[in-house]
Amino acid sequence: MTDLLIKSADLIGKGRTDVLVRDGRIAEVGSISAKGADTVDADGLVLLPGLVDLHTHLREPGREDAETVLTGTRAAAKGGYTAVCAMANSYPVADTAGVVEQVAALGRAAGYADVQPIGAVSVGLEGKRLAEIGAMAHSAAEVRMFSDDGHCVADPVLMRRALEYVKTFGGLIAQHAEEPRLTEGAQMNEGAVSAELGLPGWPSVAEEAIIARDVLLAEYTGARIHFCHVSTARSVDIIREAKARGAKVTAEVCPHHLLLTDEAARSYDPVYKVNPPLRREADVAVLRAALAEGVIDAVATDHAPHALQDKQCEWAAARPGMLGLETALSISVLALGGPAGVDWDLLAERTSRAPARIAGLEAHGRDPRPGVEANFTLVDPAATWTVVPEDLASLSRNTPYAGMELPVTVQATFLRGRATVLNGKIEEETTE
Numbered sequence: 109m110t111d112l113l114i115k116s117a118d119l120i121g122k123g124r125t126d127v128l129v130r131d132g133r134i135a136e137v138g139s140i141s142a143k144g145a146d147t148v149d150a151d152g153l154v155l156l157p158g159l160v161d162l163h164t165h166l167r168e169p170g171r172e173d174a175e176t177v178l179t180g181t182r183a184a185a186k187g188g189y190t191a192v193c194a195m196a197n198s199y200p201v202a203d204t205a206g207v208v209e210q211v212a213a214l215g216r217a218a219g220y221a222d223v224q225p226i227g228a229v230s231v232g233l234e235g236k237r238l239a240e241i242g243a244m245a246h247s248a249a250e251v252r253m254f255s256d257d258g259h260c261v262a263d264p265v266l267m268r269r270a271l272e273y274v275k276t277f278g279g280l281i282a283q284h285a286e287e288p289r290l291t292e293g294a295q296m297n298e299g300a301v302s303a304e305l306g307l308p309g310w311p312s313v314a315e316e317a318i319i320a321r322d323v324l325l326a327e328y329t330g331a332r333i334h335f336c337h338v339s340t341a342r343s344v345d346i347i348r349e350a351k352a353r354g355a356k357v358t359a360e361v362c363p364h365h366l367l368l369t370d371e372a373a374r375s376y377d378p379v380y381k382v383n384p385p386l387r388r389e390a391d392v393a394v395l396r397a398a399l400a401e402g403v404i405d406a407v408a409t410d411h412a413p414h415a416l417q418d419k420q421c422e423w424a425a426a427r428p429g430m431l432g433l434e435t436a437l438s439i440s441v442l443a444l445g446g447p448a449g450v451d452w453d454l455l456a457e458r459t460s461r462a463p464a465r466i467a468g469l470e471a472h473g474r475d476p477r478p479g480v481e482a483n484f485t486l487v488d489p490a491a492t493w494t495v496v497p498e499d500l501a502s503l504s505r506n507t508p509y510a511g512m513e514l515p516v517t518v519q520a521t522f523l524r525g526r527a528t529v530l531n532g533k534i535e536e537e538t539t540e
């Protein structure tokens with residue numbers, strides 16, 4: 109493999125710097141002249157460690173009409189990601205060593221981003237019996253994170269057992285916090301807008317009650333817990349208090365919860381239907397502040413591709429979920445102060461370093477220095493782009509940002525020194 113020279117990139121904390129990549133790793137950082145190297149002119153571009161997504165629905169196996177590991181990881185690369193954690197709610201469910209190994213192998217074959225499978229907590233996501241957690245942890249996929257996402261692990265006994273189990277090998281549980289009895293039939297956030305529209309409400313306390321319970325269970329067992337898609341102000345309070353006590357708690361927020369509100373439901377456009385639902389303006393403000401402060405550790409996309417027939421129907425029949433991978437960086441920049449005011453070091457922490465640490469992906473979330481794997485992305489902080497659903501790399505089209513002009517473009521993404529995206533376009537050949 110020819111050496112790669114990134115010329116004059118803006119490195120966090122260093123300013124304009126050259127980066128030399130050899131055999132998939134960073135070889136040198138500084139002022140470099142390298143004859144014979146492939147050179148990428150990065151003048152004016154910010155170099156970020158490759159983004160890491162803790163929460164991606166790749167839909168394969170089982171719903172390849174909505175997304176595949178290949179199309180989902182192409183979307184990831186386009187969004188600046190070098191690693192994604194694949195949620196377990198595929199068909200069949202990723203509740204055995206066989207399925208998680210299949211998902212990991214599909215990721216390697218595609219070559220656009222590292223795919224780290226998340227294992228199910230319970231068999232079939234049914235919340236009754238523990239899945240083969242040990243077998244998945246000791247499989248070739250080396251699963252560390254387990255989640256029934258899409259469903260809450262509602263049974264406290266099952267949650268306690270799961271926490272005790274993952275603690276034995278340093279794993280963690282990622283909880284979709286939703287007390288199911290409180291959200292039966294729910295269609296959107298419970299509040300003034302749902303009352304006006306006459307849609308059944310999803311009360312914020314359904315999330316907060318489970319987060320409070322699981323913080324206590326995590327403290328009682330001494331295990332690690334991670335909260336998926338935190339969406340309410342009161343959830344942030346509970347997590348802040350838990351962290352202050354030293355509980356092993358981490359949390360993520362989704363881009364759509366940092367930008368959109370339940371007012372969007374007035375359109376009755378199912379593209380805005382998501383679980384947990386879009387909340388109030390006051391929640392958005394608290395979530396943004398919590399992300400900046402670090403009470404919320406990471407941005408995670410909850411990228412949820414859906415086939416047209418599952419979204420282009422009436423609100424009540426539509427499946428919840430939105431695309432996220434190709435727009436998350438831009439929305440994160442907006443939420444953290446806009447392109448002129450964003451702190452790139454903080455952005456790198458919340459979108460790359462922290463999620464890599466939480467997932468245990470040691471080769472990702474690393475700032476460039478000699479010896480580390482060359483997983484990084486080059487972004488243009490001054491550019492803007494307009495979201496055109498037909499142009500997205502995802503197989504699905506359910507983006508809530510269609511037609512919006514967003515800040516910051518991904519110019520190039522490198523996975524172990526190989527370009528997966530170059531000049532803003534996906535590279536078609538990813539194998540060496």
Ligand SMILES: [Zn+2]
Pocket residue numbers: 257258259284336337383384
């Ligand atoms: Zn979820």
